[in-house]
Each structure stands twice: as C-alpha cells, then as structure tokens.
Amino acid sequence: MRKLRELRRLYQIGRTLFDYGLDELIPARLQIWPARMARKSLFWLKNKHPDLSRGKRIRLTLEQLGPVFIKFGQMLSTRRDLLPPDIAEELALLQDRVPPFDGKLARQQIELSLGQPIEALFDDFDENPLASASIAQVHTARLKTGQEIVIKVIRPGIKRVIDADVSLMHSMATLIARLVPERSSRLRPVEVVEEYRKTLLDELNLLREGANAIQLRRNFEGSRTLYVPEIYSSYCHENVLVMERIYGIPVSDTDALIANGTNMQLLAERGVEVFFTQVFRDSFFHADMHPGNIFVSYEHPEDPQWIGIDCGIVGTLNRDDKRYLAENFLAFFNRDYRKVAELHVESGWVPSDTKVEEFESAIRTVLEPIFEKPLSEISFGHVLLNLFNTARRFNMAVQPQLVLLQKTLLYVEGVGRQLYPQLDLWKTAKPFLEDWMQKQVGYKAVINGVREKAPYWAEKLPEIPELVYDALRQAKLQQRQMAGLYEHNATHHRRRGQGQYLLVMGASTLLASTLLLGMDESRLALSGMVLTLVVWWLGWRRVTQ
Numbered sequence: 001m002r003k004l005r006e007l008r009r010l011y012q013i014g015r016t017l018f019d020y021g022l023d024e025l026i027p028a029r030l031q032i033w034p035a036r037m038a039r040k041s042l043f044w045l046k047n048k049h050p051d052l053s054r055g056k057r058i059r060l061t062l063e064q065l066g067p068v069f070i071k072f073g074q075m076l077s078t079r080r081d082l083l084p085p086d087i088a089e090e091l092a093l094l095q096d097r098v099p100p101f102d103g104k105l106a107r108q109q110i111e112l113s114l115g116q117p118i119e120a121l122f123d124d125f126d127e128n129p130l131a132s133a134s135i136a137q138v139h140t141a142r143l144k145t146g147q148e149i150v151i152k153v154i155r156p157g158i159k160r161v162i163d164a165d166v167s168l169m170h171s172m173a174t175l176i177a178r179l180v181p182e183r184s185s186r187l188r189p190v191e192v193v194e195e196y197r198k199t200l201l202d203e204l205n206l207l208r209e210g211a212n213a214i215q216l217r218r219n220f221e222g223s224r225t226l227y228v229p230e231i232y233s234s235y236c237h238e239n240v241l242v243m244e245r246i247y248g249i250p251v252s253d254t255d256a257l258i259a260n261g262t263n264m265q266l267l268a269e270r271g272v273e274v275f276f277t278q279v280f281r282d283s284f285f286h287a288d289m290h291p292g293n294i295f296v297s298y299e300h301p302e303d304p305q306w307i308g309i310d311c312g313i314v315g316t317l318n319r320d321d322k323r324y325l326a327e328n329f330l331a332f333f334n335r336d337y338r339k340v341a342e343l344h345v346e347s348g349w350v351p352s353d354t355k356v357e358e359f360e361s362a363i364r365t366v367l368e369p370i371f372e373k374p375l376s377e378i379s380f381g382h383v384l385l386n387l388f389n390t391a392r393r394f395n396m397a398v399q400p401q402l403v404l405l406q407k408t409l410l411y412v413e414g415v416g417r418q419l420y421p422q423l424d425l426w427k428t429a430k431p432f433l434e435d436w437m438q439k440q441v442g443y444k445a446v447i448n449g450v451r452e453k454a455p456y457w458a459e460k461l462p463e464i465p466e467l468v469y470d471a472l473r474q475a476k477l478q479q480r481q482m483a484g485l486y487e488h489n490a491t492h493h494r495r496r497g498q499g500q501y502l503l504v505m506g507a508s509t510l511l512a513s514t515l516l517l518g519m520d521e522s523r524l525a526l527s528g529m530v531l532t533l534v535v536w537w538l539g540w541r542r543v544t545q
C-alpha cells in the first residue's frame with residue numbers, strides 16, 4: 001500500500017517536471033541512456049510552458065509540488081555557490097502559499113498535545129486562523145489571566161508528508177550520485193538532501209523555536225531597540241507554541257510607519273544595531289528575518305522599537321567566526337585586500353599553500369568595483385557573498401553559519417534601505433566592529449581575560465596556603481625519596497661489581513685447583529675447589545641481589 005502511494009507520488013513528481021520541461025535543462029552529456037529510456041517511455045508528457053524562462057519553470061514546478069519542495073527551493077536559493085544566478089534569484093521568489101486547515105483540527109491538535117480541553121486552558125480561542133503557512137497555523141486566544149496570546153499549531157499530518165517526500169528526494173539524490181558520480185562529487189546531492197531533512201525536522205519541533213525565543217528575549221531584556229514576545233512554556237509542546245500576542249506595524253507597511261510618526265532613520269539604524277549586537281555581543285542571531293517576522297511597535301515612534309517573532313531558524317557563531325568577520329570587515333573598510341587574503345590563510349580557512357598574491361588579486365577583482373560606489377551605498381551582504389564565492393574557488397570549505405549570517409545581513413540591509421534609503425551601514429556598524437576588536441586584541445582583551453578568569457582564582461584563593469604547604473611537603477618527600485633511590489642504586493652497583501670480581505676470582509681458583517690436581521697435590525686441589533665453590537656462591541649472591 002505504502003509502495004503504491006510512493007509510486008503514485010513519484011509519477012506525480014515526474015509529470016510536473018515534464019510539464020515544465022525541466023528534463024530539457026539537463027545537459028546532453030549528462031543524459032545517460034537509462035534517463036533517455038525513461039523519458040521516451042513517458043512520451044505523452046510534454047513541456048507545456050516552453051515560452052517561460054528556465055528559472056521561472058523551476059520555481060513553478062517547486063510551487064506545484066508542495067511545501068517540502070518549496071522550502072527546499074528556498075534553501076537552495078541561498079546556495080549561490082551551487083546555482084547559476086538567474087535560477088537562484090527566481091528561487092528566492094518562492095511563495096509558501098497554502099490554504100489554511102480547519103480550525104477544528106487545530107483545536108483537536110492542541111487538546112491532544114496539551115491533554116486538556118481548550119476551554120480548561122484558554123478563553124476566546126478563535127477557530128479562524130490569524131495566519132497560515134505550510135508547516136504551522138496561528139490562532140488567537142487568551143490565558144485565564146486575561147493575557148492575549150497566539151497559539152501556533154503544527155499542521156496535522158504534515159510530518160508524514162514531509163517524511164514521504166524527503167525519502168523520495170533522498171532516493172532521487174542517491175540515484176543521481178550513482179549515475180553521474182563526477183558531477184555529484186561537487187554538488188553532493190545526498191548531503192544537501194540530508195541537511196535539508198535536518199532543517200525541516202527542526203522546524204517541526206516547536207519546543208526548539210520556543211527555546212530560541214526565550215534565549216533571544218533574555219538577551220534583549222529591557223532593551224529599547226528590540227522586543228521579543230514572551231513564551232508561555234507551561235503550555236508548549238512539540239506541536240504547540242503559546243506566546244504573548246503582539247500588535248505592531250508590519251515592517252513592509254511603510255505608509256503606516258510614516259503615518260504613525262516613526263523616526264525612519266533611527267529605525268533603520270537600530271535594525272543594523274540589533275543585528276550586529278546579536279552577532280558580536282551574543283553570537284546568537286535571528287536568521288529568518290523575512291518581512292512577515294518583523295514588526296515595529298506603535299508606542300514611542302520617535303524612539304522606535306523593533307519586534308521580532310518566529311525564532312524557528314537562528315544562527316550561532318563561535319569566537320573564530322566572529323574574529324574572521326570583524327577582521328575582514330575592517331580590512332575591507334581600509335581596502336586592504338592583501339590583509340584579507342592573509343587572514344584567510346593564517347586562520348586556515350583556505351589551504352596553507354594558497355598563493356597569497358593570486359588570492360589577493362582575485363579578491364580585488366570582485367570587490368574593487370563594489371567599492372567604486374560611495375561607502376554609504378555598499379552592501380555588506382554582497383561584499384560577503386562575493387568574498388565567499390572567491391574564497392571557495394581557492395578551496396575554502398562552505399561554512400553554513402556564515403552563509404546564514406550573510407543571507408540575514410542582506411535582509412537587514414534590504415529592510416534598512418527600504419525604510420531609509422540613505423542608510424549608511426558602515427557608519428552604523430563600524431563602532432561595533434572596532435569595539436569588538438578592541439575587546440579581543442587590545443588592552444581591553446587582557447583586562448577581559450583577567451576578568452573572565454577572576455572568579456576561578458577567587459574560588460581557589462583560600463586553598464592557596466594549603467596548596468603551597470602540600471607542595472613543599474611533597475617536594476621534601478620527593479627529595480628524600482630521590483636520595484634514598486640514589487643510595488640504593490649506588491649500593492646495587494657496588495655489590496654487582498664485587499659479585500663479578502668474586503666470580504672471576506672463583507674461575508681463577510678453579511683453574512689453579514685443576515693444575516694442582518694434575519701435579520698430584522690432591523689435598524691442595526680439594527681445598528682450592530672448596531674455595532672456588534665458596535667464592536662463586538658469594539659472587540652469585542651479590543650479582544643477583
């Protein structure tokens with residue numbers, strides 16, 4: 001039965017691919033005979049949209065195949081290292097449009113997950129969804145305390161759909177990897193699908209999203225620049241997330257922002273500030289900044305505050321990543337391409353045998369035209385994108401966390417410039433980078449290092465006299481043991497020497513006794529032999545002790 005369903009789905013996928021003529025996009029040299037045979041046997045399926053561009057045909061195919069393929073396309077759109085630009089740009093337009101599911105099903109899902117009837121937990125549950133997407137749907141309600149909330153519910157049955165489609169994708173990727181191994185070594189289709197499966201599974205677990213939101217809220221506790229709604233953890237479950245309802249102006253509604261009297265310049269600058277604070281202070285950033293997830297508070301528009309929701313995707317950076325970013329940005333700022341190239345080699349991002357001059361020249365070629373523009377118009381995101389693409393040609397491995405950051409940076413810049421076209425990103429970001437660098441390498445770094453270790457030393461301080469006493473006692477004991485050992489060694493050597501001497505002496509007396517025996521001096525010879533035995537016994541004892 002399951003196999004039958006899989007076959008039906010496979011046919012559906014194949015038909016959609018042929019309807020949009022995607023088979024024609026495969027280069028002739030890769031059209032191996034099994035694929036040609038399969039194509040010929042499906043002769044009734046034809047390209048129905050030959051007039052559309054290839055990017056558009058790919059996008060429409062994915063949209064028709066449903067959420068798993070749509071999200072896959074969205075993920076691929078950020079991997080510009082794998083795709084030609086026209087396809088990547090078209091994939092970035094993929095829309096996650098699906099009809100909402102019945103509110104009664106949402107109610108059932110919530111009750112099943114939380115183990116109680118909705119009325120026992122919440123008031124005013126609205127069965128009409130506030131918003132609906134492919135994986136989850138959002139409903140409004142109130143806590144028993146009166147607090148307005150929204151409840152995010154995972155779409156019933158979506159896990160099965162995802163499992164089935166991702167398994168099919170996996171089979172297709174394995175087949176491609178087998179049929180065209182030389183191409184696959186670079187594109188790594190199986191690994192790409194596996195990475196995707198993990199991303200989807202993460203999105204399916206709302207407890208993860210809840211934990212991310214709690215962390216981000218804690219990081220910006222009391223902040224004037226960013227507000228993150230409260231999560232009500234006691235009502236949360238893998239399939240259900242309950243959080244404070246917010247009322248804000250969607251960031252894409254510029255007219256409403258202006259009508260509310262928002263200080264647009266400050267709002268745009270604060271967007272950049274919030275982003276760099278997340279990256280350089282917290283190493284934890286919201287990485288799904290699409291306009292549906294960012295709002296602006298109605299309150300105090302002259303001192304505007306951002307509101308962020310949907311922490312399903314977050315990025316984290318380690319100390320090395322941050323250092324790499326800050327140093328590179330500052331080097332760009334000074335147009336010091338040699339430094340950029342050296343930084344990549346020094347930190348091991350590109351192999352140590354990379355020719356720095358060649359790398360420097362490649363970076364200059366792609367970045368210098370960008371710097372032709374006034375600094376205020378330059379996009380950090382594009383600078384990073386171009387740098388990553390160049391570095392990859394020099395064998396720098398893809399760093400997913402940096403790609404996520406670069407994508408988010410492009411969003412932040414886009415939104416910032418849409419709000420305030422003269423936004424000078426460098427001016428807003430530079431103090432952050434410089435301050436961070438100071439803290440990492442300047443005198444502040446030393447102070448910070450000491451400060452970081454201070455609690456450890458404070459904890460150890462009372463133990464120090466005892467530790468010193470112990471150390472001295474140990475040293476004395478060791479000294480005594482060493483002297484003893486030395487003495488023992490010397491005696492041992494002396495005794496061995498004496499033993500060897502006695503053994504040689506025994507051999508001589510034996511020789512003498514044998515001679516005396518030959519001269520008929522048997523008494524003397526006997527005494528000599530007894531002496532030999534005594535001397536050997538003594539010698540043997542000394543040697544073996």
Ligand SMILES: Nc1ncnc2c1ncn2[C@@H]1O[C@H](COP(=O)(O)OP(=O)(O)OP(=O)(O)O)[C@@H](O)[C@H]1O
Nearest residue numbers: 131133136138150229243244245246292293309310
């Ligand atoms: N706390 C909230 N207060 C008010 N509205 C909210 C809240 N959380 C979500 N919404 C509304 O629900 C919509 C979808 O929420 P969210 O982005 O969390 O869901 P999603 O399923 O991850 O959607 P997408 O895939 O589009 O990001 C938001 O765009 C917003 O309009």
